[in-house]
Amino acid sequence: MGDGPIIVLRDIAKSYWRETLEIPVLHGIDLEIPEGGYYALMGPSGSGKTTLLNLIAGIDRPTGGTLKVCGFELNDLDDDELAAWRNQHVGFIFQNYNLVPVLNAFENVELPLLLTGLSRRGRRERVEHALELVNLTDRMLNYPRQLSGGQEQRVAIARAVVTDPDLLVADEPTGALDGKNAEEVLQLMERLNQDLGKTILMVTHDPKAAHHARMQIHLEKGLLDKTVEVNR
Amino acid sequence: MKWLGFILKSMRRSRLRTLLILGTMTFGVLVVALLLSLLTTLDSVANNPNSTNRIVVRHKSGLTQVLPRSYEAYLRQQPEVETVCGLQWFGGFYQDPRNFFANFASDEETLFQVFREEFGTSGITEEQLKEYKRDGTGCIVGKALADKFGWKVGDTIPLTGTIFPISPRLTIRVIFKSPKPSDENVIHFHYKLLEEGVPRMKGRVGTFFVRTKSPDDIPRLIERIDRNYANSAAETLSETENSFNLSFVKMLGNINVLLQGISLVVLVALVFVSFSTMAMAIRERTTEISVFRALGFSTGRVMGLVILEGLVLTGSGGALGLGLTWLLAAVLRPVMGSVFPFFQDFAVQAPTMLLCMGGALGVGFVSTFMPAYEAVRKPITEGLKTL
Secondary structure, three states: OOOOEEEEEEEEEEEEEEOOEEEEEEEEEEEEEEOOOEEEEEOOOOOOHHHHHHHHHOOOOOOEEEEEEOOEEHHHOOHHHHHHHHHHHEEEEOOOOOOOOOOOHHHHHHHHHHHOOOOHHHHHHHHHHHHHHOOOHHHOOOOHHHOOHHHHHHHHHHHHHOOOOOEEEEEOOOOOOOHHHHHHHHHHHHHHHHHHOOEEEEEOOOHHHHHOOOEEEEEEOOEEEEEEEOOO | OOHHHHHHHHOOOOHHHHHHHHHHHHHHHHHHHHHHHHHHHHHHHHOOHHHOOEEEEEEOOOOOOOEEOOHHHHHHHOOOEEEEEEEEEOOOEOOOOOOEOEEEEEOOOOHHHHOHHHHHOOOOOHHHHHHHHHOOOEEEEEHHHHHHHOOOOOOEEEOEOOOOOOOOEEEEEEEEOOOOHHHHOEEEEEHHHHHHHOHHHOOEEOEEEEEEOOHHHHHHHHHHHHHHOOOOOOOEEEEEHHHHHHHHHHOOOOHHHHHHHHHHHHHHHHHHHHHHHHHHHHHHOHHHHHHHHHOOOOHHHHHHHHHHHHHHHHHHHHHHHHHHHHHHHHHHHHHHHOOOHHHHHOOOOHHHHHHHHHHHHHHHHHHHHHHHHHHHHOOHHHHHOOO
């Protein structure tokens, strides 16, 4: 685990607007997450955990406060800079995998690398390595419809790590999986944290899934309730 | 896989929809290209660059009336006139009335001077010309026509008259080439043959084709000729050859406006059909577009990919449509050309191709820009829904 915090949130607030009605979601969140940490964001529906994850991942902007992630003040970046930052520093794992149906596993994993200056050969090596990591080398030419849910999520994880990002964000990564596949995916994420030192921030309702993390952050009505270490 | 590969794969998302858009564009471009090509062909009839220093003098009452031959002497006396050729539409057919082509009784001495441009590259030798002038039943035939019926020099061809009660048997003395296919689908035979066979045509002629020394002379020459024969037994109507040709095109009605109108309607319909289909296709991919943006694709790049996909699709449809138009033009040329001689020049010209491809790409751009812009304007979190 690294020394300094990779995520620093100061007084983060977020509100949504429904016409003239302001709906506050997060209120004055202060949070620091060290590099190499594995955190589960927990809380009841509407507590703001997904909103917080979105802000940290740079796909949404706060209405107040500052956030520094992977050494960048995200408030200072314009939309294109933020997109480039996401490509280099963040890997996304979605609940519904969100693979592109017309691309095979290899091409899905290759997608984020198309934005880099890597050669075709360089991309191939990276993709093969990522698929090897999730144990799907033999399925690289399969299309999403030819894969099981667990395999699709593993392809999605390969896509998340292929650019070697510092931070992985996962929103209910096991929400659409059965017990066995969910366990495989969670073990894989644990390996990514332990063996490769990836910082992982995972939103989950599932206490079993949260138990795989090292720390649990509990949110309640848009406020940070408590942060607890997971006892194993 | 790089961008074009991705776009091609993306087009396989809904093969039926892709095929339908492709089919719509292909058919639309086919229709527009055909209509525009027809317009261009009609325009070339009325704006023949070879005709700029030629005028046609005919009876004011119409083409069914004839002028006295004696007018030729007056025409030749005019200082602006270089030479004059009497020409009479014969309207005969070969073997079957469906074998329609242009055939004229013409003055053999001046025909090649008046229509210098048309015969300039014909490959006619002095020897052949002498032979034609010597043989009173001789004729000259355009190469396209000779090829169509398998004629060769020396063959005798019967021409059955429809306007005049004679059916001359003509001996082919010359087969000539011409830069314009329509100029090769013609037979000229000696005017004397018509005069001998049809007594009422003796000393009379349907039209005089007058070659002037300069195009600048034409307006005052026309005015003088018509003034000279005003209130005579056979008043004249003189006009430029292009204007004369245009009068045949005008028989089809105000076809230019009609064809332009149809082309515009087809284009607008294409934009609407394409827009609604593309909008639907892009809306279905809102989540995917948000995933791309989350992965680091900038707004501009995502929009560019979506628009490029539209351009590739409509551009392919346009290219297919033009290819089909080209093939169809080759089929229509001989079929329609036997009814409307100007159709023998019917072809899809480069400007038409460029215009149609530009139109197809324009439809692609217009139909994808707005839906793509709407899709990328949506916040990523809203598009993803789950994250």
